[in-house]
Amino acid sequence: MEIINTVDGLKQALDSLRKEGKSIGFVPTMGALHQGHMDLISRAGAACDVVVASVFVNPTQFNNSSDLELYPRTPEADAGLLKKFGCDFAFFPSVEEIYPENWIVPRVDLGGLDTVMEGKFRPGHFNGVVQVVSRLFQIVEPEKAFFGLKDFQQVAVVKRMVSELKMPVQVIACETSRTEKGLAMSSRNKRLTEEQREEALIIFKTLSKAREDAKQFSPAETLKRALELFETGTLKLEYLNIVHPDTLEDLTGHWVPGATMCIACFCGEVRLIDNLSLIEN
Numbered sequence: 001m002e003i004i005n006t007v008d009g010l011k012q013a014l015d016s017l018r019k020e021g022k023s024i025g026f027v028p029t030m031g032a033l034h035q036g037h038m039d040l041i042s043r044a045g046a047a048c049d050v051v052v053a054s055v056f057v058n059p060t061q062f063n064n065s066s067d068l069e070l071y072p073r074t075p076e077a078d079a080g081l082l083k084k085f086g087c088d089f090a091f092f093p094s095v096e097e098i099y100p101e102n103w104i105v106p107r108v109d110l111g112g113l114d115t116v117m118e119g120k121f122r123p124g125h126f127n128g129v130v131q132v133v134s135r136l137f138q139i140v141e142p143e144k145a146f147f148g149l150k151d152f153q154q155v156a157v158v159k160r161m162v163s164e165l166k167m168p169v170q171v172i173a174c175e176t177s178r179t180e181k182g183l184a185m186s187s188r189n190k191r192l193t194e195e196q197r198e199e200a201l202i203i204f205k206t207l208s209k210a211r212e213d214a215k216q217f218s219p220a221e222t223l224k225r226a227l228e229l230f231e232t233g234t235l236k237l238e239y240l241n242i243v244h245p246d247t248l249e250d251l252t253g254h255w256v257p258g259a260t261m262c263i264a265c266f267c268g269e270v271r272l273i274d275n276l277s278l279i280e281n
């Protein structure tokens, strides 16, 4: 595996592979890598000839400076894991490489996908995501890019961005990786104590119970029951919604295929998000 820090260096390496007809798979990350990321690397390796991963804690997607400061950073361990799991190029750029002065941020109409849930509680977050992912796609020019469905709303936003900007990249959404007990893998879990990891299991319990309830109750009743169960735990809820999988609008009335329950909450100081599809697509 080659570690590259500059845009020019990465472009050069990839251009010559592209000329040889090799397909490029890309996994963008913010580091503090875990099994969930490694599953994305493996998926990329199975689908493409060359695997590129970026490790860049993107400042523009944090709306809270202490969240940015506290975001875990483990570059040496990240490089070791990427190598072990078959990544070919690990891109560790600086902020200046990603955002040069002459870089023009593309304008993208996200059709309201950016104003609900995460967008509501983290204003500007998705502008930052669009900014960095569009820039990374422009640098890497992947055929396929792999994203974890734990960030369900992010996947919807990135797909919309790709379609609006007519970028020739296929966005592949990959199932959320979970611990044996169901906690969604997240870099933020590194900040949880053992006790908090147990407490956080209420998230998956709530989502799983909602999937059962959805078989016999309406969306409104399923949501009400989910809230009641969640409140038996110790976590502080930010939002719990059942949404349409394409528009991300709250589901009122009847079920639709792919209807998804999304949650954001605090376990102590650590903000966690998760989601589960309640109705088969």
Ligand code: PAF
Pocket (backbone or CB within 6 Å): 028, 029, 030, 056, 058, 061, 129, 132, 133, 151, 154
């Ligand atoms: O999901 C993440 O880790 C980040 O939002 C991403 C896609 C790497 C952009 O910074």
